[in-house]
Amino acid sequence: MSTAIGFKNVSKHFKGAGYNAVDHVNLSIEHGELITILGSSGCGKTTLLKMINRLYEPDEGRIEFFGEDISSSDPVKFRRKIGYVIQQIGLFPHMTVADNIATVPKILKWSKEKINARIDELLELVGLEPGEFRNRYPAQLSGGQQQRIGLARALAVNPDVMLLDEPFGAIDAINRINLQDELLKIHAASKKTFLFVTHDINEAFKLGTRVLIMDQGNIQQFDTPDNIVENPANDFVRSLIDSVKGQERFIGD
């Protein structure tokens, strides 16, 4: 396995904040992993994610994408190698489902046949019947269906890395569980690197091959779900795990 993403001593500070949003973070993510980044709001998890596709630039340190320093890339072109899914979805309301998915393939000047074939393939992948959904507009879809399209759109050009920022945070519980299961399948089939930000402990432990727990801009623990449960690195992690231990849904059952 090769290293997909590396953080070398990366910090990010926002004006007026008392502490660094991300504080001297070092980490290395192997290609093909599904990393969940867990923490409460304001812990720096979204900042960490947005530095990878250069929506934020770090104040200090270096981020590597398959060994190359990302700061030397053209940010617009670089982002096309990365799928990006956000909680608010952000589908283009004036475009059909097909046109939404085709956005980046069109920018990359794929042929019409290739784009059409890819749209059908992706719709099937996210569990929506192409014939029925291709020509719908976002307003004609439920929240869960919209996020499936958001996922399909991000996967359109088969990016090596997918960044998902609380993608299922606004979706009802039943749909969320279905989407989580499908995301696991999509990840397994794609063999690509997924980074998934969430504040839901159950979700983080269910999906992650490794879980990165953050608090106040620092990594508290970064390990497999089993190892974290068995050997919590500190009191913060311990209390986090204790807070859900009583729940039946907790992983490991």
Next chain:
Amino acid sequence: MIDYLLRYHDKLFKAFLEHIEIVFVTLVISIILAGILTYIMMYSQLLTKVMMNLFAMIYSIPSLALFSILVPITGLGKDTAIIVLVLYNQYLILRNAIDGLNNVEASIIEAATGMGMSKSQILFQVRLPLALKAIFSGIHLSVVSTIGIATIAASINAGGIGSVLLDGLRTLNTAKILWGALLSSGLAIMVNALLNIIEKRLTVIRNI
């Protein structure tokens, strides 16, 4: 009144056509200029602020005053009228266009940026189609306002329906006053109604 129409229908018709000509030329220039300015303003917030304040200030000047100020520079007639009307329209069109382009939901812009769309791709493929209704509202306002203010332009010899009205007022000719008022208000009301219908259609298409 009918008598006047029968005797001077060609004169009335000529004034009416002149009026439409002024409105049409003004609109074409206004829309092209506003399009260019909007494009430039999308790349600088400071410039947007400066220009919007400038056009707001110009818009607040009473039309008769602005016509009079420009007469020594650009002379009497149609050209001066069109310059003033274009200046007024910039405020109406730009304010709506800039608001519409900037008020696209932040999450949509974030998704577009995150997937690797450039600034101009976002402007033309995302912001512009989503701002169409706001942009059209601005043009709608400017059309109606141009029809109205063009009437006053008769005071600097620009011609149009206003000249019929002014002549009527000067000579206390009731038929002329009535025809002038009827034509100018009728034109404004008809065009406004037409634009309302188009605007509604636009909304229906957009809110599928």
